[in-house]
Amino acid sequence: MYSFIEGKIADLNPTNAVIACQGIGYSINISLNTFTQLNGKESCRLHTHLIVREDALILYGFADTGERHVFQQLISVSGVGPNTARLILSSLTPSEVSDAIATENVKLLQSIKGIGGKSALRIIIDLKDKIMKDLPAGENLISQHNTGKHEALSALVMLGFNRPVAEKALDQILKANGGSLPVDQLIKNALKVL
Secondary structure (H helix, E strand, O other): OOOEEEEEEEEEEOOEEEEEEOOEEEEEEEOHHHHHHHOOOOEEEEEEEEEEOOOOEEEEEEOOHHHHHHHHHHHOOOOOOHHHHHHHHHHOOHHHHHHHHHOOOHHHHHOOOOOOHHHHHHHHHHHHHHHHHHOOOOOOOOOHHHHHHHHHHHHHHHOOOOHHHHHHHHHHHHHHOOOOOOHHHHHHHHHHHO
16 A cells, blocks of 8 residues: 655654654554664655554555565465564564575574574475575665675576585685675686585
8 A cells, every 4th residue: 555655754763663754653663674774864765564454554664675575575474474574674684584595594583583493494485485586686685795696696596506505605705705706706716616
């Protein structure tokens, strides 16, 4: 119903923002990641998702569309409600959530309060295919500092290499080279190792 709300920040705390827009104050639930991006700003645009319940209309807001997309995927999993999805996105960045799902990192998801082994596995099983489909496009889910690694990883997977093996090789190359290399150089170096 609402794609975004733009206006002045009337009130801000780690779980909620009140955005003043055209004389109306919208109370919007936010993640800690969004709070960090909004902190210190006078105005903002929050990309929203509306949850309709029998007794309430609840708005969730996100600093970017990538975080909203991950939130929407998380709430599509049986047993993961909007508050749990917000907790996940408060504990991990959207790219870390995507990476954890794509690499089947159950331990990382379990490290989030309230997420047990069964919930972590359900999230991975339900979302892995969707996340893998999104990764090549990548621009809306992947943070800027990891873009090169993800582009290289996507290219290597498309070339037929095993994803976990390729990712391990890329991590080693990035560690040896101070954490940043152009995508083409990353791929070339990985092809020598694989």
